[in-house]
Amino acid sequence: MKKTGLSKTTRSNFITYGIVIVLAAIMYILQLTGILSSSMQGFLVPMCIYVIMAVSLNLVVGILGELSLGHAGFMCVGAYTSAIFSKCMESTLTFAPLRFGIAILIGAACAAIFGMLIGIPVLRLKGDYLAIVTLAFGEIIKNICNVINLGLDSEGFHLSLKNSTELGLAEDGMIIIKGAQGISGTPKDSNFLIGVVLVLVTLFVVLNLINSRDGRAIMSIRDNRIAAESIGINITKYKLMVFTISAAFAGVAGALYSHNFATLTATGDKFNYNASIMILVYVVLGGIGNIRGSVIATIILYILPEKLRFLSDYRMLVYAIVLIIVMLYNWSPKMKEYRAIAKAKIKERFGRKKEEKAV
Amino acid sequence: MTNMLEVSNLSISFGGLKAVNDFSMTIKKGQLYGLIGPNGAGKTTVFNLLTGVYKADKGKIILDGKSLLGLNTIEINKAGIARTFQNIRLFKELSVIDNVKVGLHNHHKYSTLEGVLRLPRFFKVEKEMQERAMDLLRVMGLDGEANVIAANLPYGKQRKLEIARALATNPKLLLLDEPAAGMNPNETEELMETIRFVRDRFDMTILLIEHDMRLVGGICEEITVLNFGQVLTQGVTSEVLNDPQVITAYLGE
Numbered sequence: 001m002k003k004t005g006l007s008k009t010t011r012s013n014f015i016t017y018g019i020v021i022v023l024a025a026i027m028y029i030l031q032l033t034g035i036l037s038s039s040m041q042g043f044l045v046p047m048c049i050y051v052i053m054a055v056s057l058n059l060v061v062g063i064l065g066e067l068s069l070g071h072a073g074f075m076c077v078g079a080y081t082s083a084i085f086s087k088c089m090e091s092t093l094t095f096a097p098l099r100f101g102i103a104i105l106i107g108a109a110c111a112a113i114f115g116m117l118i119g120i121p122v123l124r125l126k127g128d129y130l131a132i133v134t135l136a137f138g139e140i141i142k143n144i145c146n147v148i149n150l151g152l153d154s155e156g157f158h159l160s161l162k163n164s165t166e167l168g169l170a171e172d173g174m175i176i177i178k179g180a181q182g183i184s185g186t187p188k189d190s191n192f193l194i195g196v197v198l199v200l201v202t203l204f205v206v207l208n209l210i211n212s213r214d215g216r217a218i219m220s221i222r223d224n225r226i227a228a229e230s231i232g233i234n235i236t237k238y239k240l241m242v243f244t245i246s247a248a249f250a251g252v253a254g255a256l257y258s259h260n261f262a263t264l265t266a267t268g269d270k271f272n273y274n275a276s277i278m279i280l281v282y283v284v285l286g287g288i289g290n291i292r293g294s295v296i297a298t299i300i301l302y303i304l305p306e307k308l309r310f311l312s313d314y315r316m317l318v319y320a321i322v323l324i325i326v327m328l329y330n331w332s333p334k335m336k337e338y339r340a341i342a343k344a345k346i347k348e349r350f351g352r353k354k355e356e357k358a359v
Numbered sequence: 360m361t362n363m364l365e366v367s368n369l370s371i372s373f374g375g376l377k378a379v380n381d382f383s384m385t386i387k388k389g390q391l392y393g394l395i396g397p398n399g400a401g402k403t404t405v406f407n408l409l410t411g412v413y414k415a416d417k418g419k420i421i422l423d424g425k426s427l428l429g430l431n432t433i434e435i436n437k438a439g440i441a442r443t444f445q446n447i448r449l450f451k452e453l454s455v456i457d458n459v460k461v462g463l464h465n466h467h468k469y470s471t472l473e474g475v476l477r478l479p480r481f482f483k484v485e486k487e488m489q490e491r492a493m494d495l496l497r498v499m500g501l502d503g504e505a506n507v508i509a510a511n512l513p514y515g516k517q518r519k520l521e522i523a524r525a526l527a528t529n530p531k532l533l534l535l536d537e538p539a540a541g542m543n544p545n546e547t548e549e550l551m552e553t554i555r556f557v558r559d560r561f562d563m564t565i566l567l568i569e570h571d572m573r574l575v576g577g578i579c580e581e582i583t584v585l586n587f588g589q590v591l592t593q594g595v596t597s598e599v600l601n602d603p604q605v606i607t608a609y610l611g612e
Contacts, residue, residue: 205475212474212481213464213488220450220461227448230410231528232436232465241471289452 013207016292017200020051023299024196031192039306045260047302048195049075049253052202054282054294056249059206061280062289063215064242065222066122067131070138072275074111074247076266078254080145080177082107083186083264087176088152090187100189100259104198107255108248114141115247119240138276145266150177182265183258190260198256199295202249207291209245218242285326362421363388363532363564369408369418378404380588382418386532386581391558392566393579393596397609401588402568403445406534410442411435423531437465439531443521445540445568451510455501458509458520459492462527467491492527498560499523499553515546519553526561533557535567539574547571551578576600584608 027044030036057071082103093099118137122130149160153173160166164178177183209215218238220228229235258264269275286297304322308315329335362385369382379401386392394402407413409420411432420427427435441462450458469484496502499519504512509520518538525533538554539547551574558565569575575582576596583593586608592599599605 208475208477209471212471213460213467213469213484214471214474216453216457216461217464219453219457223450223452224448226412227444227450227524228461229432230436230442230444230448231462231524232433233461234433 009211012292013203013211016203016207016295019292020196020199020203020295024192024199028192043303043306044192045190045195045256047299048192048199049256049260050279050282050302051199051295051298052249052253052256053279054286054298055199055202055206055291056246056253057279058283058286058289058291058294059209059246059249060242061283062287062291063210063218063222064239066239067127068134068243068246069131069273069276069280070118070134070136070141071246071250071279072271072273073134073138073141074115074250075254075257075275076138076141076145076271077114077247078107078111078251079258079264079271080183080254080266081110081251082255083183083258084150084176086187086189086259087174087183087185096187096189099187100194100255103189103259104252104255107258108251111251111254112244112248115244115250116240118247119243122239122243123236135273135276138271138273142266142271145177145182145271146180148177149175149179151175180265180267182263182267184263186258186262186264188259188262190256195256198252202252203291203295205245206249210291214238214241281323285323285330287331361388362386363390363423364409364566365419365421366409367419369405369420370416371404371408371413372416377588379408382585382588382590384583384590384593386564386566388564389558389562390564390581391554391579392564393575393582394566394568394585395570395572395575395582396585396591400585402585403536404588405585406442406536406568409435409534410440436528436530439529440534441525441528441530441532442534443518443525443536443538445536447514447517447521449509449517449520449524451508453509454506455509455512455520456489456492456496456505458524459495459527460488462524463488463491466527466529495523495527498526498557515542515549518542518550522553522557526557526563531564533563533565535565535569537568537570539569539571547574550574554578572600 027036031041031044053071053075057068060066060068085106086099086103089099118134121133125133147161149162149164149167151158151164151167151169151173153170155170158167158169164175167175169175217228217233220233221235221238225235282298282301283294285301286293286295305315305319308318311318364384364386366382366384369379370377371379382405394405396402404413408415411427411430411434415428422438422440425438427438430438450461453461467484467488469480473480493502493505496505499522501516501520501523504516509517512520522535522538535554539550542550554565554567555578557563567579579596581594582596582599584591584599584605591608592602592604
């Protein structure tokens with residue numbers, strides 16, 4: 001009785017890792033054998049990025065129970081800071097894996113700092129108000145990134161908010177960020193394998209955090225703040241912790257993003273409000289607080305719009321309808337019942353096999 | 360017998376309303392103490408003052424020789440006061456045993472890093488927590504439902520789980536806010552047994568708010584009657600309950 005409680009969650013975690021590894025292996029083999037179309041190959045790394053984003057957002061939304069609409073902002077911070085590092089060090093640090101590793105850590109650390117900063121008002125705000133603040137934060141970050149000009153020469157860094165000629169760079173200078181044109185020429189260090197490893201790291205940290213003493217404390221705050229406080233749970237500490245960790249992983253996803261594409265800009269819809277909402281959609285459809293659900297929902301919902309391309313103009317219409325249908329039926333009592341029955345059947349079959357083996 | 364809790368001249372007002380006015384009370388170690396009074400008399404406000412939810416305008420609170428004034432809820436819990444709530448406040452989506460484990464949070468520690476990396480200390484401390492939590496559940500008769508989600512427990516057991524969770528923080532003084540509210544006579548009977556048992560088993564001092572006079576008369580050794588935020592009378596239960604003043608306060612002239 002005692003043991004099953006612990007091993008049940010461990011087993012569930014391993015199933016989640018297993019799903020990711022198996023899917024990754026299938027994709028990898030398809031890629032090697034050339035069955036995968038080149039456009040699908042291009043989706044592999046972004047898929048890893050959004051899985052990391054969804055899992056880390058689920059930590060805030062599902063486990064801590066606070067609505068955050070600025071998750072893409074943290075990704076933006078991670079993308080820019082890591083890209084700046086890589087550009088600066090490209091010539092001095094030629095060993096790509098090490099350089100990318102440090103870039104990821106820098107992206108995570110910078111995003112974490114921003115996560116902590118945004119976590120401070122969170123301690124005073126709840127629900128809708130918090131959602132508005134995080135939304136505004138995401139937009140502010142995006143807009144700042146759009147106007148920044150940064151250059152590097154022998155005298156050091158030059159910063160301007162007007163344009164790149166204002167930087168006054170020396171002859172040997174290099175423009176790193178060129179306003180709305182962003183950062184170009186970041187070394188392409190990302191690949192699918194690194195993406196999968198980072199997904200697994202994210203899952204490992206998030207799942208282990210949830211199933212530990214700290215995770216229970218975080219969930220107790222979600223379920224009843226007053227009661228949690230009355231038994232001595234430090235609410236301030238845990239809220240800040242969750243926001244910081246979640247932002248750090250968004251930073252990791254950002255680093256993966258900026259090293260996957262030749263140019264990085266904050267224009268368009270990669271880091272804006274829509275991107276945050278899209279990630280939230282993955283989280284909600286996968287089940288709030290359900291980490292494995294986030295992974296599966298992200299993979300399916302990320303590919304779906306691309307697979308619907310043959311519908312041309314009606315693509316997003318069909319996508320929206322699919323979202324509504326999934327939302328209505330995925331967590332309906334009838335569906336839960338079916339899932340329970342299916343689970344029991346699988347268990348029965350496996351159980352029988354085990355027994356046969358034992359005989 | 361030494362005093363566990365000494366409250367003197369405690370007052371708080373909300374706007375012009377003196378919710379609690381000049382409230383004094385002394386509870387001895389190991390005592391079962393009742394706080395009664397008509398609706399709106401300020402009983403729960405006293406609890407909220409004792410646990411630091413509200414800050415008193417004036418007065419002193421001394422727990423086992425230490426002043427609790429100016430401490431926040433978390434510090435007061437660490438100093439040794441745990442409570443249950445009038446309207447049950449469980450961690451509904453956590454399992455029964457996890458509810459108790461959250462209560463053990465400050466007594467069985469490992470760092471976040473040890474938890475995330477699953478270092479040996481994680482397994483050692485988690486095992487201790489599991490054993491301690493199961494002990495507490497066994498005492499409260501909830502060990503059969505350890506892995507049930509707390510929201511799915513029947514009402515009476517939810518009350519018991521709240522007590523188990525409070526006990527997990529290893530308090531010196533346990534505050535129970537209307538533990539028998541919404542219970543039928545059989546459940547109340549069982550609850551009285553449980554409260555007595557907890558007191559004897561853990562050598563606990565218990566202060567409870569209750570409307571059920573059978574429960575109060577049955578288990579409390581001393582009581583304080585509160586009316587309009589002021590102490591009406593206090594003393595040995597049987598005497599206080601027969602005081603005409605108390606009867607008037609409850610039933611009117």
